[in-house]
Amino acid sequence: MTHVVTENCTGCRFTDCVSVCPVSCFHGDDERLYIDPIACIDCGACKPLCPVSAIVEDIDLDNDQWLDVNAEKALALPVVRTKQTPLPGAEARRDVITGNA
């Protein structure tokens, strides 16, 4: 059991999620984050902090695509432990996703 970062994370980097993870299992590239499914203890602390609802429990996925992507990418990318500057356009993108635009 793990949590998984899905498509809405692309272009965000608000990274509110990483500051509460007790096991530092978020990894990132230039566009988005991924959760290491082996390190994740499935605590759920990150999920309510994501402003674009990008984090889901694996049991709620329609298929294993994002589970596989998270597992593969997390292995190859550095850990992200601290909150970072959002990517350009992240606020506007969030407002469209949440219906506040």
Ligand code: SF4
């Ligand atoms: S807060 Fe959500 S969208 Fe932003 S970096 Fe974390 S998982 Fe991705």
Ligand code: SF4
């Ligand atoms: S569910 Fe818990 S352990 Fe897993 S990524 Fe989120 S905060 Fe970290």
